[in-house]
Amino acid sequence: MSLFYWDTRDLNRWTGEGDAETITKKINGGKNGLADWFGRLTRISLVLLGYRADNVLQFQADQRLQVDGDVGPKTRAAMHTALVALTPGEAARPEVEAAPVTEEKPVPVPVTPLSLDAPW
Template structure:
């Protein structure tokens, strides 16, 4: 069976692929009672697996490392194997970033002006970097977090 057939209709992280679905069964080693996703790929779309499989994929590929750097391009390459969907991902990231920073989702011009960037409405590398920096500034200092 082709991987595309197995993963058709996959959850939010839409490119888990056969290997990820098969490896998700390693959740059994962590004490989880996982279905056999290779034999029953539709089980990926049921609770709680539809949320856990993308998290498993993200975690096992250390994608948070790139997210912490604001590097959506590398994350896209690692998930898709190329830049497929990158423009859409940049657009969505910019819109949600603006909202989280207190702007309207379509008000990149005001953000650029406030950040003393060239005001051109283009969410290019400098604007994305400024958004990332501003978002990181919203994150509480690690020193203020309780120790475990």
């Protein structure tokens, strides 16, 4: 059943791009469990790349990224690119791309006029 679900929703497309956020949204209907998924993805990626599972700082330094220990979009994209490069010729395939790097922007909190906050 799960393979049918995966195939009918074309989730391999997003896997090939390393876009775990889109896959999570399509499976869970939102971002439920996304932080846990990114944590697991980070640990296994680091191990496959020859690092300790908790050594994000060293990976970031080696990739000339901002060394902050935060596994944000740029670090995840660098991990995906490094993982693809482990298989000779894989990076040259046209369907293999890194997920787009996007930075989340804070949404301003709307401020209501004082007159609306006063008790009626």
